[in-house]
Amino acid sequence: MTTVIKGGTVVTATDVVEANVLIDGEKVVAIAQGSGETWSEGADRVINAAGKYVIPGAVDVHTHFELPFGGTYVSDNFETGTRAAAFGGTTTVVDFAVQVKGEALRDGFDTWMAKAAGNCAIDYGFHMIVGDVNDSTLKEMEAMVGEGVTTFKLFMAYPGVLYSDDGEIFRAMQQAAKDGTMIMMHAENGIAIDVLREQAVARGETDPKYHTITRPPQTESEAVYRSLALAEVAGAPLYIVHMSAKEGVAELTLARDRGQNAFGETCPHYLHLSVEDDIDVPGFDGAKYVCSTPIRFRSEGHQDALWSALARGDLQVVSTDHANFFYEDDETLGRQKRLGEGDFTLIPNGLPGVEERLNVMYQSGVVEERLTLHQWIDMCATAPAKMMGLFPKKGTIAVGSDADIVIYDPGASFVYGVDTIHGNIDYTAYDGMEIGGKVDTVLSRGKVVVENDAYTGTKGDGQYVKRGMNQFLV
Numbered sequence: 001m002t003t004v005i006k007g008g009t010v011v012t013a014t015d016v017v018e019a020n021v022l023i024d025g026e027k028v029v030a031i032a033q034g035s036g037e038t039w040s041e042g043a044d045r046v047i048n049a050a051g052k053y054v055i056p057g058a059v060d061v062h063t064h065f066e067l068p069f070g071g072t073y074v075s076d077n078f079e080t081g082t083r084a085a086a087f088g089g090t091t092t093v094v095d096f097a098v099q100v101k102g103e104a105l106r107d108g109f110d111t112w113m114a115k116a117a118g119n120c121a122i123d124y125g126f127h128m129i130v131g132d133v134n135d136s137t138l139k140e141m142e143a144m145v146g147e148g149v150t151t152f153k154l155f156m157a158y159p160g161v162l163y164s165d166d167g168e169i170f171r172a173m174q175q176a177a178k179d180g181t182m183i184m185m186h187a188e189n190g191i192a193i194d195v196l197r198e199q200a201v202a203r204g205e206t207d208p209k210y211h212t213i214t215r216p217p218q219t220e221s222e223a224v225y226r227s228l229a230l231a232e233v234a235g236a237p238l239y240i241v242h243m244s245a246k247e248g249v250a251e252l253t254l255a256r257d258r259g260q261n262a263f264g265e266t267c268p269h270y271l272h273l274s275v276e277d278d279i280d281v282p283g284f285d286g287a288k289y290v291c292s293t294p295i296r297f298r299s300e301g302h303q304d305a306l307w308s309a310l311a312r313g314d315l316q317v318v319s320t321d322h323a324n325f326f327y328e329d330d331e332t333l334g335r336q337k338r339l340g341e342g343d344f345t346l347i348p349n350g351l352p353g354v355e356e357r358l359n360v361m362y363q364s365g366v367v368e369e370r371l372t373l374h375q376w377i378d379m380c381a382t383a384p385a386k387m388m389g390l391f392p393k394k395g396t397i398a399v400g401s402d403a404d405i406v407i408y409d410p411g412a413s414f415v416y417g418v419d420t421i422h423g424n425i426d427y428t429a430y431d432g433m434e435i436g437g438k439v440d441t442v443l444s445r446g447k448v449v450v451e452n453d454a455y456t457g458t459k460g461d462g463q464y465v466k467r468g469m470n471q472f473l474v
């Protein structure tokens, strides 16, 4: 099966060229000018991309499908979540398998592999959440490399659930340093935050906005600094997930200036939503956007700091931390966000985004001139692929790469709303946002999985991808 993508503008993180792309089976086999007609004659399929960008399929390295949280489950499972991702031009996700206390790392990995197997629309990998640092877990971290798991996430937040203390964190970092793997950190001081939450509830401060107020920026930046210092002593690479506070980004920037192997991601919701506009609103609507780290106050200047760090490269990756819960009660899943009516501490943390990321970042980044076209592709596809050991199989268009390709139409436009999304969810964080571009056609390993606003793939097309080591390390 050969496919030619003809007449488009091929754009990668580094290059832009008017060219035709020849796909044989699952791989890109040639990129050339002037060969379109010859190739087209013998091709099984010709896709006309005139006037459109031909870009690498996006890579989202932070999703949580079917994750248990706060007495309920993330509403997207691997089938609905990866299909929504495909609609949004994302062709690879890296999700998180969870080791819970008392369980082996391997058990968590097997559980999540079983959830995903045969259900995914696009390719997928796994990080491991390490919920129980002990001698046997540390040994298992090395063994997981053989399974293509090269990143291990720890939590400084959520005491009593996924929390690790500094000694546990440090031991896991030493193990990562030994194996060449990378620690991912949820950097928030969960112990102090729990004190603030208890005190707020005792005062009757139960509205969604108190979720942010009880997680002030210093509770993030202190944990960012502490984890960076511990990683520096251990000699381990560190990737800080979902950064939202400017004070935390400042700490990361200092560490990078010292030459530390330290990296960071942020998410579209931190770049677009604020307490003033979205959380501190009448009724319970703010619960839709309760997540951790929290959406912050616009007046404090966090968004400008995040955009600036993305543009200069101190934050490398835009991921989604996709973890959606129904706002209104769902027939199957019951109460989700509304579990926290009358007590913000019971609102499940997270929001959707896996479908919206590429389009939203195109509008705010490229159309509104905060980023170049190449930076947009880099932070949504190429940098995450390199960061998680998937490049150049994923994250670029090159001879030999997987034919994960998005044909992006800069001439189209649409408005986000609950009718223009495809996940198992009843709201979008970008309701009413006009996007001056659109994902047009999506290919996953050479197969067209989205065209004309319809899903044309088959459940189970997506395959597990074994990952290598971080390719940014110095």
Ligand SMILES: [Zn+2]
Pocket (backbone or CB within 6 Å): 062, 064, 321
């Ligand atoms: Zn997460």
